Amino acid sequence: MRVGFIGLGNVGGKLAGSILRNGYELVVHDLEESLIQEFTRKGATKGGSPKTMAQTCDVVITCLPSPAACAAVVEGPNGILEGIGPGTIWAEMSTTDANEVKRLAGLVIAKGGEAIECPVSGGCHRAATGNISIFAGCTRPTFDKALPFLTVLGRRVLHTGDIGSASILKVVTNYLATANLVSVAEALVTCKAAGMDLGISYEAIKISSGTSFVHETESQVILNGSRDISFTMDLVSKDIGLFQAIAETHEVPLEVSPLLNQIFKDGINRFGPRELSPNIIKRLEEATGLKIEAPGFPSEMHDDEPEEPGYEVVPKGPQTLAAE
Structure with a gap:
């Protein structure tokens, strides 16, 4: 072929x-x-x-x-x-x-x-x-x-x-990943503000009911400081905008989605459209004066599963x- x-x-x-x-x-x-x-x-x-x-x-x-x-x-x-x-x-x-x-x-x-x-x-x-x-x-x-x-x-x-069905499901899953990213950012900043060790905080979330794919991947590059997940704020904004448009077309009165769109528009205005998406946490870092980093985390993610x-x-x- x-x-x-x-x-x-x-x-x-x-x-x-x-x-x-x-x-x-x-x-x-x-x-x-x-x-x-x-x-x-x-x-x-x-x-x-x-x-x-x-x-x-x-x-x-x-x-x-x-x-x-x-x-x-x-x-x-x-x-x-x-x-x-x-x-x-x-x-x-x-x-x-x-x-x-x-x-x-x-x-x-x-x-x-x-x-x-x-x-x-x-x-x-x-x-x-x-x-x-x-x-x-x-x-x-x-x-x-x-x-x-x-x-x-x-x-x-x-x-x-x-x-058409796959495109709808794709933006749905990207919307959920974005909601995870913003909530993870809030959780890590709150842990730091409360005096918690961020390495311990990461593990606590990972082994708990609060874990997610986003936490187990993007939280690591956030804590490393690289914030490199090979995805940018403009692409997040596009995806969650598509999700919002689907909901509006079908008259679903969403509450969280409009706020996520607003958060990423603000992130783009502050840091630029090509800023790495995990750096949405910088909004809270700037607001609190805290740096959300910890030793021992990778600068980028590598798949440790063998190709099958x-x-x-x-x-x-x-x-x-x-x-x-």
């Missing part, structure tokens, strides 16, 4: 690395020539335009920073739509708007291609090892066709339903339970 990959940033570059590492023929494209060269040195082929990649690859994956960027690559001049045809899959791995991905998927399908949205969740450190989780929205036949390369990109692959073959996650339900 010849796999094209467009978008070699923090997440995309790691996902593309899994494709190359597992023996697939990889074709790459990015606006940054240095990122393309990094992959061609490892054995990938430079892809040229998205149109050319759609003409010559079995699947073309996009992993881009915004819905607008994805639309430009799909339907812009020399875009995927100009080259895609029967037998070729467009796989959208960005965190994007559900209505927009449905619109673009419809255009791809009208040209005879197949479309799947497959955003990932679990952190850049797991994207690097192929152990990240994947939500896949598409028809069941397209999912079955895509599963072999999806299980190379990720460990746990969940078919979420039709196109991926598999489809089958949801629990009446049919599954009856079979057991």
Whole structure:
């Protein structure tokens, strides 16, 4: 299978690395020539335009920073739509708007291609090892066709339903991660203000009912001081804004979500859009005069699980339970 990959940033570059590492023929494209060269040195082929990649690859994956960027690559001049045809899959791995991905998927399908949205969740450190989780929205036949390369990109692959369903679930999970991050920041600052040892505080939270994936990862780089989780405030703001828009569309009167959006807008105004997202804690550090750091924590996260073959996650339900 010849796999094209467009978008070699923090997440995309790691996902593309899994494709190359597992023996697939990889074709790459990015606006940054240095990122393309990094992959061609490892054995990938430079892809040229998205149109050319759609003409010559079995699947073309996009992993881009915004819905607008994805639309430009799909339907812009020399875009995927100009080259895609029967037998070729467009796989959208960005965190994007559900209505927009449905619109673009419809255009791809009208040209005879197949479309799947497959955003990932679990952190850049797991994207690097192929152990990240994947939500896949598409028809069941397209999912079955895509599963072999999806299980190379990720460990746990969940078919979420039709196109659009995976994008909704992705922004839901990113919203929850953001709520976790802000509450963890408040907890650590409060522990410090109360005179607690931050290393002990970290362990207490970790072994308690208050723990979370965010605490066990992002709290470590917060306490190290690097705050490096390879994710920035502008991307958080985009994701929780998409979540808020879904809720408003369906007239859900949220209370926490508007506050989170306000907190990150303030963070961006203070520290800039490309500030690392865990540095949202700096708002409280500045307000209290406290420095939330402790010795013995890593500067970045590394996945300590060995890379293993991926598999489809089958949801629990009446049919599954009856079979057991």
